[in-house]
Amino acid sequence: xxxxxxxxxxxxxxxxxxxxxxxxxxxxxxxxxxxxxxxxxxxxxxxxxxxxxxxxxxxxxxxxxxxxxxxxxxxxxxxxxxxxxxxxxxxxxxxxxxxxxxxxxxxxxxxxxxxxxxxxxxxxxxxxxxxxxxxxxxxxxxxxxxxxxxxxxxxxxxxxxxxxxxxxxxxxxxxxxxxxxxxxxxxxxxxxxxxxxxxxxxxxxxxxxxxxxxxxxxxxxxxxxxxxxxxxxxxxxxxxxxxxxxxxxxxxxxxxxxxxxxxxxxxxxxxxxxxxxxxxxxxxxxxxxxxxxxxxxxxxxxxxxxxxxxxxxxxxxxxxxxxxxxxxxxxxxxxxxxxxxxxxxxxxxxxxxxxxxxxxxxxxxxxxxxxxxxxxxxxxxxxxxxxxxxxxxxxxxxxxxxxxxxxxxxxxxxxxxxxxxxxxxxxxxxxxxxxxxx
Numbered sequence: 001x002x003x004x005x006x007x008x009x010x011x012x013x014x015x016x017x018x019x020x021x022x023x024x025x026x027x028x029x030x031x032x033x034x035x036x037x038x039x040x041x042x043x044x045x046x047x048x049x050x051x052x053x054x055x056x057x058x059x060x061x062x063x064x065x066x067x068x069x070x071x072x073x074x075x076x077x078x079x080x081x082x083x084x085x086x087x088x089x090x091x092x093x094x095x096x097x098x099x100x101x102x103x104x105x106x107x108x109x110x111x112x113x114x115x116x117x118x119x120x121x122x123x124x125x126x127x128x129x130x131x132x133x134x135x136x137x138x139x140x141x142x143x144x145x146x147x148x149x150x151x152x153x154x155x156x157x158x159x160x161x162x163x164x165x166x167x168x169x170x171x172x173x174x175x176x177x178x179x180x181x182x183x184x185x186x187x188x189x190x191x192x193x194x195x196x197x198x199x200x201x202x203x204x205x206x207x208x209x210x211x212x213x214x215x216x217x218x219x220x221x222x223x224x225x226x227x228x229x230x231x232x233x234x235x236x237x238x239x240x241x242x243x244x245x246x247x248x249x250x251x252x253x254x255x256x257x258x259x260x261x262x263x264x265x266x267x268x269x270x271x272x273x274x275x276x277x278x279x280x281x282x283x284x285x286x287x288x289x290x291x292x293x294x295x296x297x298x299x300x301x302x303x304x305x306x307x308x309x310x311x312x313x314x315x316x317x318x319x320x321x322x323x324x325x326x327x328x329x330x331x332x333x334x335x336x337x338x339x340x341x342x343x344x345x346x347x348x349x350x351x352x353x354x355x356x357x358x359x360x361x362x363x364x365x366x367x368x369x370x371x372x373x374x375x376x377x378x379x380x381x382x383x384x385x386x387x388x389x390x391x392x393x394x395x396x397x398x399x400x401x402x403x404x405x406x407x408x409x410x411x412x413x414x415x416x417x418x419x420x421x422x423x424x425x426x427x428x429x430x431x432x433x434x435x436x437x438x
Contacts, residue, residue, distance in 0.1 A: 287317025
């Protein structure tokens with residue numbers, strides 16, 4: 001389903017297919033409807049008034065976010081309630097806080113924030129507005145990827161409509177340059193500060209000290225859309241989808257072909273077999289380029305659940321699923337992704353500047369069946385870069401490589417012996433022995 005030549009490429013607007021969903025992507029069934037504020041308000045209440053629970057205070061919003069276990073959708077899955085509580089606490093002691101919508105989406109295989117911008121920008125902005133009112137602040141920043149101008153156009157239109165409707169929040173739109181690490185929280189803060197959008201070492205969380213030292217509540221676009229849905233539906237309404245343990249829905253970006261990405265909304269607890277069909281029986285890279293490999297058949301027995309996947313040694317991460325084509329070797333795919341990630345670092349600390357290129361070279365040698373490749377050297381380099389970077393980029397890259405070695409141990413052993421079994425099998429003429437018409 002994914003060609004190695006496309007690794008790192010950002011899909012264009014016509015390469016993204018958005019499937020209508022039950023909640024966040026409901027408006028995708030009626031193109032253009034989600035971009036009109038008046039149409040949006042027929043379904044979702046105005047944050048200035050509030051939903052079933054009225055206009056929410058910070059304490060109540062924290063309580064509700066905690067009640068549904070709302071986790072950030074950017075990849076780390078950090079509890080939103082914890083971040084909001086920290087921002088509220090810091091705001092009482094320090095300067096007025098800032099709210100940031102991070103729609104930079106540096107993960108090339110992901111298009112979910114892009115899909116929200118095109119189909120439900122007002123639900124994203126509702127979530128940010130709810131938090132701003134709760135924190136008693138007026139300043140909201142929207143950070144958008146320069147390489148996806150459709151996102152800028154969508155948010156510019158949405159903000160203009162809200163201003164015309166009399167919403168008195170200060171919406172500020174900023175574009176950031178391309179790059180895998182451009183969506184990292186500190187990189188976003190740097191871009192908003194007028195500096196290159198690259199990660200830097202931080203001694204305090206953004207919620208305590210972010211933009212200009214002010215408490216900064218920063219989350220990605222899907223997280224804000226979930227906050228908007230929570231405020232509009234209330235806890236009980238939000239729980240109507242998903243499972244008791246994990247209520248609600250999540251967005252997934254599925255690699256549908258060499259150059260297409262399909263964005264879908266699924267309720268937690270949905271079997272992967274229902275999402276991927278027969279591809280659930282094949283090996284898959286789950287969670288994005290910083291994710292983990294799932295062995296053939298592993299997903300067919302699992303549901304879309306952060307907890308269940310964590311128990312299985314997997315991660316939902318950024319909600320990305322990449323299924324390689326049958327003739328693509330997962331070792332080679334990992335090598336291509338690792339090489340891309342090594343080139344996408346900020347290059348500001350040793351693990352990224354030296355460690356990742358060395359790791360990419362070693363994994364690349366393994367993919368080429370170079371008998372000089374060393375399993376122990378790969379393990380050593382993965383260990384050296386972990387936990388030592390200014391951001392989590394080295395850790396995520398090492399996690400990807402480790403999962404490849406673990407899940408495809410037989411294939412790795414074959415490569416160390418100078419043979420790629422996938423390439424060998426795909427070069428043989430297909431056997432008809434025992435073939436069936438069905």
